[in-house]
Amino acid sequence: MTLRPKPTMEELTALCKRRGFVFQSSELYGGVNGAWDYGPLGVELKRNIREAWWRDIVVLRDDVVGLDTAILMAPAVWRASGHLDNFHDQMVDCKTCKKRWRADQLTTDRCPSCGNATLTEPRAFNMMFKTAIGAMEDASSEAYLRPETAQGIFVDFKLAYQTARKKPPFGIAQIGKAFRNEITPGNFIFRSREFEQMELEFFVPPEPPEEAMRWYDYWVGARYDWWMRLGMQPERLRKTPYSGADLAHYSKATTDLEYDFPFGWGELEGIAHRGTFDLTQHVAASGKDLAYFDEESKEKYLPAVIEPSLGVDRALLAFMLDAYERETDRTVLHLHPSLAPYKVAVFPLVRNKPDIVDLARRVELGLRPHIRTTFDDSGNVGKRYYRQDEIGTPFCVTIDYDSLSGNDATVRDRDSKEQVRVSLDMLEVHLRTALGKI
Numbered sequence: 001m002t003l004r005p006k007p008t009m010e011e012l013t014a015l016c017k018r019r020g021f022v023f024q025s026s027e028l029y030g031g032v033n034g035a036w037d038y039g040p041l042g043v044e045l046k047r048n049i050r051e052a053w054w055r056d057i058v059v060l061r062d063d064v065v066g067l068d069t070a071i072l073m074a075p076a077v078w079r080a081s082g083h084l085d086n087f088h089d090q091m092v093d094c095k096t097c098k099k100r101w102r103a104d105q106l107t108t109d110r111c112p113s114c115g116n117a118t119l120t121e122p123r124a125f126n127m128m129f130k131t132a133i134g135a136m137e138d139a140s141s142e143a144y145l146r147p148e149t150a151q152g153i154f155v156d157f158k159l160a161y162q163t164a165r166k167k168p169p170f171g172i173a174q175i176g177k178a179f180r181n182e183i184t185p186g187n188f189i190f191r192s193r194e195f196e197q198m199e200l201e202f203f204v205p206p207e208p209p210e211e212a213m214r215w216y217d218y219w220v221g222a223r224y225d226w227w228m229r230l231g232m233q234p235e236r237l238r239k240t241p242y243s244g245a246d247l248a249h250y251s252k253a254t255t256d257l258e259y260d261f262p263f264g265w266g267e268l269e270g271i272a273h274r275g276t277f278d279l280t281q282h283v284a285a286s287g288k289d290l291a292y293f294d295e296e297s298k299e300k301y302l303p304a305v306i307e308p309s310l311g312v313d314r315a316l317l318a319f320m321l322d323a324y325e326r327e328t329d330r331t332v333l334h335l336h337p338s339l340a341p342y343k344v345a346v347f348p349l350v351r352n353k354p355d356i357v358d359l360a361r362r363v364e365l366g367l368r369p370h371i372r373t374t375f376d377d378s379g380n381v382g383k384r385y386y387r388q389d390e391i392g393t394p395f396c397v398t399i400d401y402d403s404l405s406g407n408d409a410t411v412r413d414r415d416s417k418e419q420v421r422v423s424l425d426m427l428e429v430h431l432r433t434a435l436g437k438i
């Protein structure tokens with residue numbers, strides 16, 4: 001398959017707004033910087049991305065269980081994890097235009113906005129959102145919105161493995177909101193202040209060290225394959241391993257999966273071998289014993305952790321950019337069928353023939369409980385194809401005059417535009433097979 005040219009961010013954001021994938025949060029009141037709403041199609045795509053991950057990581061595996069922990073956690077968690085002391089970005093302010101920048105993103109000593117050399121010295125800025133629990137706003141009520149979902153997993157580690165009766169190697173997965181007061185949110189939904197993460201903490205015996213490294217290599221490969229299976233173009237996804245000084249101090253190995261965005265290569269997902277750092281921190285801070293006791297070998301140990309972590313919003317952006325193609329007469333989203341908001345659209349050829357409309361409605365209602373289906377009778381068939389192609393619907397089914405006598409319909413393929421005639425008795429089986437094949 002030939003590599004599709006990259007769309008511009010403007011083309012994609014226009015499509016997202018026009019078709020109801022993503023809106024700016026509180027647009028009615030002028031918007032909020034770094035927060036986004038997902039419209040009727042965006043919410044479907046986002047659910048499908050979560051579902052594809054959950055199915056691969058939890059449902060199909062016997063060695064991973066799920067968890068859903070609270071966004072508000074004891075502040076001591078963030079002290080122990082290092083977020084209170086270390087979760088900083090260095091920021092600089094421009095004394096002329098008052099804009100604020102991340103120091104590591106500046107290439108000169110001049111303000112990128114007004115061009116003046118009036119930037120302050122870098123100052124540390126903690127990215128956690130602070131809030132208060134209860135009616136009294138004093139030091140004892142202080143709390144934070146979680147900046148990652150992972151800590152909920154570490155804190156509940158013992159409860160989860162005991163109740164699920166799991167022993168290392170095994171994992172705990174979580175999907176949920178995370179909040180970071182990013183200094184410079186931007187590139188649409190790539191960097192937001194409120195976003196969603198999908199994180200797996202995979203616990204393995206720390207000895208022998210080669211065994212933990214094997215699991216790390218395994219997860220780098222497994223995660224790369226997931227993106228490939230969902231149709232991502234291989235030329236646009238790369239593995240970037242980090243070593244030496246580029247590694248976080250606790251990390252034994254890290255690989256980023258990076259996507260070739262219109263604004264350059266950017267992190268989509270990080271896979272990190274975190275050693276026993278996180279559990280060790282929580283044991284020290286809580287005074288509780290979190291060690292795993294292996295009944296068989298009578299050994300007691302703190303497991304090491306391999307962590308694949310990605311953002312749902314960033315994944316949505318990458319999947320949409322990757323699927324986007326501007327052809328001479330149409331725009332198509334070549335989304336993988338399992339991600340497409342609708343799998344099938346049913347049309348009556350004309351709106352003014354009750355028999356045709358009735359049959360189309362019956363076909364739609366027959367499919368709806370089994371395959372995500374939509375109905376469209378506005379404009380002419382050409383316009384409807386155009387609309388469905390642009391939102392990535394893999395198949396359109398048109399009920400026409402011949403359907404009334406022949407009990408069949410035209411099924412049109414999004415990618416090839418090929419049309420075939422299919423008996424209505426076989427329609428669901430035909431669509432299921434065709435959707436499974438792509």
Ligand code: ATP
Nearest residue numbers: 180182190191192195267268269270309310311314
């Ligand atoms: P970056 O270097 O881009 O700030 P990070 O290395 O801090 O990201 P992690 O803490 O490793 O990111 O978070 C894991 C994943 O969560 C990232 O790979 C990304 O997909 C997602 N993510 C992190 N920060 C944001 C954000 N501000 N907006 C949207 N997604 C994010």
